[in-house]
Amino acid sequence: xxxxxxxxxxxxxxxxxxxxxxxxxxxxxxxxxxxxxxxxxxxxxxxxxxxxxxxxxxxxxxxxxxxxxxxxxxxxxxxxxxxxxxxxxxxxxxxxxxxxxxxxxxxxxxxxxxxxxxxxxxxxxxxxxxxxxxxxxxxxx
Numbered sequence: 001x002x003x004x005x006x007x008x009x010x011x012x013x014x015x016x017x018x019x020x021x022x023x024x025x026x027x028x029x030x031x032x033x034x035x036x037x038x039x040x041x042x043x044x045x046x047x048x049x050x051x052x053x054x055x056x057x058x059x060x061x062x063x064x065x066x067x068x069x070x071x072x073x074x075x076x077x078x079x080x081x082x083x084x085x086x087x088x089x090x091x092x093x094x095x096x097x098x099x100x101x102x103x104x105x106x107x108x109x110x111x112x113x114x115x116x117x118x119x120x121x122x123x124x125x126x127x128x129x130x131x132x133x134x135x136x137x138x139x140x141x
Contacts, residue, residue, distance in 0.1 A: 036136035062135035063109030
């Protein structure tokens, strides 16, 4: 199967916090942890438990960026990955920004050209890739 989502991050389940309807799956991806808020049915169907290999999947349009490398403490988004911008490609209205973490994980986001310019996102800039846990899908092989 091929998938259109640009971010397919391989990792292992670090923790599953179960709820009545949804649960939060913490996935260790390199040195970072990515959290996915998914249904308990999906958690059971995928057999997600500590140590299981899986993929955190995120569409590029679900990735937001902030400048700097310090985690934002006044933001509800659980996933904040620090790194360096390694590629910026602007289109007519939107552009793609690729951030690479210290351990080589790449995250691609699609944001407006205006945001790219206002934030000063260019190759070599330090930035955070930010994703809400509800925007993370989980896949297994």
